[in-house]
Amino acid sequence: MTGDSVSTQWGNVQxxxxxxNGKITSATAVEYPQNNGRDQQINAYAIPVLQQESVGATSANIDMVxxxxxxxxxYVQSLQSALDKAGL
Known part of the structure; x- marks a missing residue:
C-alpha cells in the first residue's frame, strides 16, 4: 500500500x-528529498531509521529522527495515509 505523497519544506516524502496480520512487515520511502548534498546527507541516515521504526508497528506513532x-x-504523514488505505 502506498501512502500519499506529502509535500514538505524540502521536498516530497512518500x-x-x-x-x-495488522502489522507493517516492510516500509520503503519511495520518494524523499535528495535535491542537494545536505538532503542526501540527512536522509542517508534518517530514511533507514524511519523504515526500521515502521516495521512491526501497528500505527504511524513512530519515533522521529x-x-x-x-x-x-x-514520512509519518505518508505512513498514516498508507495505513488508512490498508484499513488500519
Missing amino acids: VQITVT SGATVTSGG
Whole structure:
C-alpha cells in the first residue's frame, strides 16, 4: 500500500508499506528529498531509521529522527495515509 505523497519544506516524502496480520512487515520511502548534498546527507541516515521504526508497528506513532524533523514529519504523514488505505 502506498501512502500519499506529502509535500514538505524540502521536498516530497512518500512511503510504501506491506501489512501482514495488522502489522507493517516492510516500509520503503519511495520518494524523499535528495535535491542537494545536505538532503542526501540527512536522509542517508534518517530514511533507514524511519523504515526500521515502521516495521512491526501497528500505527504511524513512530519515533522521529533528530536532525531530520521535516523529513520525519512527511514520512509519518505518508505512513498514516498508507495505513488508512490498508484499513488500519
